[in-house]
Amino acid sequence: MPLAPSDDIVSLLTQDHEAIRQRLSEVCDAPPESRKELFWKLTDQLVRHEVAEELVVYPALRDLPGGREVASERQAEEAEAERLLASMENLDPGDDDFSRALAQLRENVLEHAHQEESEAFPLLLAHEEHAGLIYLAQKFKGAKLSAPNHPHPRLPSGSAAQKVLGPIASFFDRMRDEARSSA
Numbered sequence: 001m002p003l004a005p006s007d008d009i010v011s012l013l014t015q016d017h018e019a020i021r022q023r024l025s026e027v028c029d030a031p032p033e034s035r036k037e038l039f040w041k042l043t044d045q046l047v048r049h050e051v052a053e054e055l056v057v058y059p060a061l062r063d064l065p066g067g068r069e070v071a072s073e074r075q076a077e078e079a080e081a082e083r084l085l086a087s088m089e090n091l092d093p094g095d096d097d098f099s100r101a102l103a104q105l106r107e108n109v110l111e112h113a114h115q116e117e118s119e120a121f122p123l124l125l126a127h128e129e130h131a132g133l134i135y136l137a138q139k140f141k142g143a144k145l146s147a148p149n150h151p152h153p154r155l156p157s158g159s160a161a162q163k164v165l166g167p168i169a170s171f172f173d174r175m176r177d178e179a180r181s182s183a
C-alpha cells in the first residue's frame with residue numbers, strides 16, 4: 001500500500017507547522033473576547049508539537065552529522081517560547097501587554113519553525129533512511145497523543161486557582177512525564 005505523505009516525520013512536522021501558523025493568525029486577528037479561547041487552543045497545539053519534537057525528533061537529530069548543534073539551538077528557541085507562553089496565561093487578552101506578548105510569541109514561533117524547516121528537516125531527509133522517517137513519524141504521533149488534556153481552559157484569567165496551578169508550565173511538565181513513561 002502506498003504511504004500517505006504524512007507518514008514520514010518531515011511531512012508530519014511541516015503539516016503541524018502550517019496548522020500552527022494558521023492558528024497564530026487566528027489568535028492575532030481575533031477580537032479580545034474570543035482571543036483567550038483561541039490562545040488555549042494554540043497553547044495545546046504548541047505544547048504537543050514542541051514536547052513531541054523534544055522527545056522524539058531532537059534525539060534523532062543529535063545522532064546525525066552536524067545535528068547536535070542544530071538541535072541545541074532549536075531547543076533554546078523552544079525554551080524561550082515556553083517561557084513566553086507561560087507568562088501570558090494570566091494576562092487579560094484585551095490588554096496591551098497581552099498584545100505585545102502575542103506579537104513576540106508569533107515572531108519567535110515563526111522564526112523557530114523557519115529554522116527547523118531550513119536546518120533540521122534537510123538533515124533528517126539527507127541522513128535518515130525512509131524507514132527511519134516513518135518510524136519517527138509513528139513515535140511523534142504517539143508522543144503528541146500522550147499529552148494530558150487541555151490546561152484548565154475554564155479557569156477565569158487571573159484566578160487564584162490558575163495562579164497556583166500555573167497551567168501552562170505544568171502542562172509542559174505533565175506532557176514530558178507522560179510521553180516519557182509511554183515511550
Ligand SMILES: [Fe+2]
Binds near residue numbers: 050078116
Ligand atoms: Fe520546534
Ligand SMILES: [Fe+2]
Binds near residue numbers: 013017049053113116
Ligand atoms: Fe516544529
